[in-house]
Amino acid sequence: MTLQAYQEKAAVCWAGCKQNYGVLMANPFLSGGQKLAVHYFTVAMVLFMAQLLFGLLAGLQFIFPSFLYEILDFNVNRMVHINAMVVWMLYGFIGSVYWFLEEESGVEIVGLKWGQLAFWVLTGAVTVVVLVYLLIQIGAGNDTSLWLINEGREYIEAPRWADIGIVVVMLTFFYNVAATFAKGKWSGIAGVLTLDLVALAGLYLAGMFYVTNISIDQYWWWWVIHLWVEATWEVLVGCIMAWSLMKLLGVRRQVVQTWLYIEVALMFGSGILGLGHHYFWIGTPEYWFTIGGFFSALEPIPLVAMVVHSIYDAGAHRFKNSNHPALAWVIAHAFGNFLGAGVWGFMHTLPQINLYTHGTQWSASHGHLAFFGAYATINIAFFYLAMQQARGNVWMGGDLANGWRWKTAAVLLNLGVLGMTVALLIAGYEQSFIERAVEGSTWAGYFSAQNHPWFMQAMVWRMVFGLMTAVGGGLLFWDLLTIGKGETRSAAVITNDAVTQEIA
Amino acid sequence: MTEQVPRWASETFWKKTAIWVTGGSFVLLVFLTFDSMKQISAGGPRVPAFSVINKDISYRFDKTKQRYQPVIGDEAPLFGKVLTEAEAEMLVDHGKKTVQAKNCMNCHTLLGNGAYYAPDLTKAWMDQGWGAKASREQMMVDFLLDPEKNARTYGSNRKMPNLDITQPEAEAIVAFLKWMSSIDTNGFPHNFRAIGEEDK
Numbered sequence: 001m002t003l004q005a006y007q008e009k010a011a012v013c014w015a016g017c018k019q020n021y022g023v024l025m026a027n028p029f030l031s032g033g034q035k036l037a038v039h040y041f042t043v044a045m046v047l048f049m050a051q052l053l054f055g056l057l058a059g060l061q062f063i064f065p066s067f068l069y070e071i072l073d074f075n076v077n078r079m080v081h082i083n084a085m086v087v088w089m090l091y092g093f094i095g096s097v098y099w100f101l102e103e104e105s106g107v108e109i110v111g112l113k114w115g116q117l118a119f120w121v122l123t124g125a126v127t128v129v130v131l132v133y134l135l136i137q138i139g140a141g142n143d144t145s146l147w148l149i150n151e152g153r154e155y156i157e158a159p160r161w162a163d164i165g166i167v168v169v170m171l172t173f174f175y176n177v178a179a180t181f182a183k184g185k186w187s188g189i190a191g192v193l194t195l196d197l198v199a200l201a202g203l204y205l206a207g208m209f210y211v212t213n214i215s216i217d218q219y220w221w222w223w224v225i226h227l228w229v230e231a232t233w234e235v236l237v238g239c240i241m242a243w244s245l246m247k248l249l250g251v252r253r254q255v256v257q258t259w260l261y262i263e264v265a266l267m268f269g270s271g272i273l274g275l276g277h278h279y280f281w282i283g284t285p286e287y288w289f290t291i292g293g294f295f296s297a298l299e300p301i302p303l304v305a306m307v308v309h310s311i312y313d314a315g316a317h318r319f320k321n322s323n324h325p326a327l328a329w330v331i332a333h334a335f336g337n338f339l340g341a342g343v344w345g346f347m348h349t350l351p352q353i354n355l356y357t358h359g360t361q362w363s364a365s366h367g368h369l370a371f372f373g374a375y376a377t378i379n380i381a382f383f384y385l386a387m388q389q390a391r392g393n394v395w396m397g398g399d400l401a402n403g404w405r406w407k408t409a410a411v412l413l414n415l416g417v418l419g420m421t422v423a424l425l426i427a428g429y430e431q432s433f434i435e436r437a438v439e440g441s442t443w444a445g446y447f448s449a450q451n452h453p454w455f456m457q458a459m460v461w462r463m464v465f466g467l468m469t470a471v472g473g474g475l476l477f478w479d480l481l482t483i484g485k486g487e488t489r490s491a492a493v494i495t496n497d498a499v500t501q502e503i504a
Numbered sequence: 505m506t507e508q509v510p511r512w513a514s515e516t517f518w519k520k521t522a523i524w525v526t527g528g529s530f531v532l533l534v535f536l537t538f539d540s541m542k543q544i545s546a547g548g549p550r551v552p553a554f555s556v557i558n559k560d561i562s563y564r565f566d567k568t569k570q571r572y573q574p575v576i577g578d579e580a581p582l583f584g585k586v587l588t589e590a591e592a593e594m595l596v597d598h599g600k601k602t603v604q605a606k607n608c609m610n611c612h613t614l615l616g617n618g619a620y621y622a623p624d625l626t627k628a629w630m631d632q633g634w635g636a637k638a639s640r641e642q643m644m645v646d647f648l649l650d651p652e653k654n655a656r657t658y659g660s661n662r663k664m665p666n667l668d669i670t671q672p673e674a675e676a677i678v679a680f681l682k683w684m685s686s687i688d689t690n691g692f693p694h695n696f697r698a699i700g701e702e703d704k
């Protein structure tokens with residue numbers, strides 16, 4: 001193809017994007033906040049695809065180490081893989097909150113224009129950061145590199161300039177949430193959400209400075225990673241889930257909010273000091289063995305409570321709802337969160353086993369199922385809720401046109417991630433025994449574990465299930481773009497009263 | 505749900521519980537953080553001063569504690585030069601910045617944290633793979649400067665890429681790795697036989 005042909009194709013593509021964007025902005029079924037939410041959801045899905053792509057590349061390098069050697073090395077692919085994940089989760093959460101903010105507060109969003117500006121600033125910044133990751137990759141060992149290229153700290157690699165941008169954007173988001181509730185009406189969900197966002201934004205600051213001492217570095221680094229993922233994110237998702245359950249199943253507010261408070265008490269009660277399970281081996285004092293071991297062992301309790309809660313609600317409301325894809329993903333969330341974050345986390349959280357599993361594929365196994373089960377699922381559920389509304393609140397239950405798509409995507413994604421998790425767990429067992437227990441973690445020990453047929457087979461199986469996940473992801477994207485098109489039946493209104501009457 | 509909700513199941517009871525539990529846990533965490541900071545500052549009881557790179561560092565099983573722990577030995581200056589505390593700190597700092605700017609953590613683990621595509625660096629300084637203590641420093645520098653030519657793949661075919669590391673950066677990384685190996689990591693990794701400890 002000539003350059004001119006490429007330019008023409010690009011022009012057509014751009015015109016298509018502009019037209020679709022015009023359609024979104026003119027959508028009569030969406031409020032201002034909901035349109036902004038769709039912006040966030042769209043970028044979230046693009047980043048989800050990027051996460052899948054770079055995960056596949058990194059996974060392939062375990063099997064074919066020469067693949068993309070010195071072009072896109074493992075550290076680049078892995079960094080983009082995990083960063084895309086963190087950012088798409090955040091985009092999903094922010095979008096979900098913007099989605100229900102107006103309905104929950106009863107007023108229009110106070111600073112919608114600022115929210116829109118923040119979206120474009122954040123998206124521009126994310127694009128620049130990713131391009132720098134891919135094209136520049138690394139720098140010299142000085143402050144300039146840490147400020148402009150890469151901070152080199154897992155999960156929060158974004159250079160310092162981007163950190164500052166992220167904080168500004170988060171403050172704008174926080175202002176919109178707090179000020180909108182203040183102008184409208186507060187609720188239990190609103191209160192928990194607002195306080196949680198203060199903690200979430202504040203904790204990010206703990207990852208924004210450089211120290212020479214790696215023990216101190218990792219001490220604060222875990223404040224961001226753990227207290228986000230195993231505390232504030234869980235509570236944020238609890239708020240989103242609470243609102244979704246009222247919407248999807250017509251659960252009573254009082255029930256939902258009481259559960260939310262129970263979850264906050266259990267989640268923060270176990271999660272804040274559960275931070276100690278990251279302080280076993282980084283130079284920190286021995287008392288973290290007891291504190292970290294004990295409190296992190298309690299961390300699954302709120303997740304069990306969530307499952308009990310969900311089963312109760314689903315039973316009490318007889319699954320009566322008109323958005324089957326969203327409900328399916330909420331169910332996937334309840335079980336995925338419990339299994340991935342709860343069971344898989346508990347399995348290696350005590351120091352007596354963690355001495356051998358720390359820094360092995362055990363963590364990768366836990367990470368895959370936990371992030372997917374706890375966070376990807378609830379975001380996807382919300383994307384389906386959004387698409388339903390965007391199509392004019394149409395029926396999305398049984399007999400849905402092209403209903404095979406969402407079902408196949410859900411099966412492929414859930415099986416794919418579960419398969420990867422099990423494959424990585426087998427690799428983790430093997431590594432813990434051979435590298436850690438038998439060979440004492442020398443470099444020779446590391447490689448004898450990596451070269452072992454059990455490890456290599458696990459990596460091949462991970463790849464097979466990774467491909468399954470990627471196909472499921474692609475199908476999900478396609479389905480989200482088309483689901484409900486041409487549907488004329490309107491969705492049934494689910495309220496607690498309607499459900500009660502039916503049961504009576 | 506009936507109208508008469510017992511106190512333990514009421515919204516206000518759990519709201520108050522949530523506030524007290526969260527506040528209490530956080531206050532305890534802050535208190536423990538102050539204590540941990542005191543103990544893990546360089547030169548403190550668990551993390552040696554940066555000038556420890558002037559000494560021999562090894563790792564042995566402690567029978568009383570029933571775990572491995574670092575052992576600081578006689579003078580063994582890095583690259584044959586004894587450094588002051590300030591000079592040592594500057595060198596280790598340069599090494600740490602290089603480790604971050606080269607994104608080492610997305611292949612390796614440091615103190616067991618990071619990615620799992622390449623070996624853990626916690627005790628890399630004292631790995632038996634370097635052969636003998638006398639030639640170790642030079643081997644490490646050579647490897648960092650040209651990892652492809654001096655590849656140590658152990659039959660895995662997984663080679664470290666060339667990361668444009670300069671001579672001063674390579675020496676600084678070695679200093680950082682030597683200092684990191686002296687941190688008391690509560691016996692992690694277990695059963696690790698350090699270079700020079702083969703017969704002990």
